[in-house]
Amino acid sequence: MNRSCVKCWKTMLINLHFLCWLCGAFVVAFGEFQMMHSLFASLITTFWPIYPANTLVVTGTIVTCVCYLGVLGGMKENRxxxxxxxxxxxxxxxxxxxxxxxxFVYSREIDSYFEKDLMQSLEIYRQxxxxxxxxxxxxxxxxxxxFKCCGVHGVADWKGNIPVSCCVEDPCTGPIQTNWQEGCLLRLKDWFARNYLSTAAGVVTMFIIxxxxxxxxxxxxxxxxxRGLGYQ
Structure with a gap:
């Protein structure tokens, strides 16, 4: 391998490692932004370690540290x-x-825990x-x-103790409260699925890099x- 080719490989190595480092830093920043603006973390306690924002922060931090090591190794020619x-x-x-x-394998089990956490949170709220x-x-x-919904499966989950947030009207000032009838379970599942889809797309892109x-x-x-370089 001639000298110009080696220089080209080295430059490409440093640039790609730096790009990977930037991706990791962006993932950390995006995860922190999601954590600051998240409204649902306390309701899904079982999935706290794999909550989208937490997953982004942990993965991004590890990638940033590892890729920084790669950038230094390429610049210093350190094996x-x-x-x-x-x-x-x-x-x-x-x-x-x-x-x-x-x-992929345990998607059904994850759905059951998701429903269980929401029901537990609703009971805590109700009591x-x-x-x-x-x-x-x-x-x-x-x-x-x-999401314009009420309860987990529907308004009946509240067993008569229906909060004002279920009311269709805003503000809810009428003598008779009209409530949303659809439960929040399916809508929250769709929201989490969209978030995990965007997270997965970012992870796949980072995986390719x-x-x-x-x-x-x-x-x-x-x-x-x-060339005998590298362990100094």
Missing amino acids: CMLISFFILLFILMLVELAMACVF SSAEGNKTIKEDFDAVQNL QFICLCITIPVFCNFSR
Whole structure:
């Protein structure tokens, strides 16, 4: 491999690693934005670790740190950094694939836990005092106002103790309260599905960039090895 070709590979390696680092930083920022503006996290307690915003922040942070190691390794022509980057990124890609398989295989079980969490949150809301469990109450009210729904499966879930957020009119000032009849379960599932779809699209894009980074790292590492560079 001639010198100009090596220089080209090295430049491409650094640029791709830097692009991967930027993607990771953007994913972290987007996840933080979602966490700040999320209204539903307290209602779905079982899925807190895999909530879209949390998934984005954790994945983006790991990718950012790993790709920073790759950028430094390419710039300093350091084999130790490059091989560490290669191993860590390969492990990260395996974890991403494993998570995708889990979601695909256990999608029905996830739906059942989703429904169970919503019913539990509704019961907490229904049985709480006026000043108790404000976070769950505010989140459930926000869901019913935003999606124009009532309860989990329907208005009957409230067993007569129907909150004002179920009211069709805004503001709800009439003597007889007209409520939304459709439950929030299906609408929330659709919302989560759209969020996970956008998250999955971002992860797939990042996965492709990561794979290209791995492919380019191998010839550059081999060249550094032949030239005796790298463990200083």
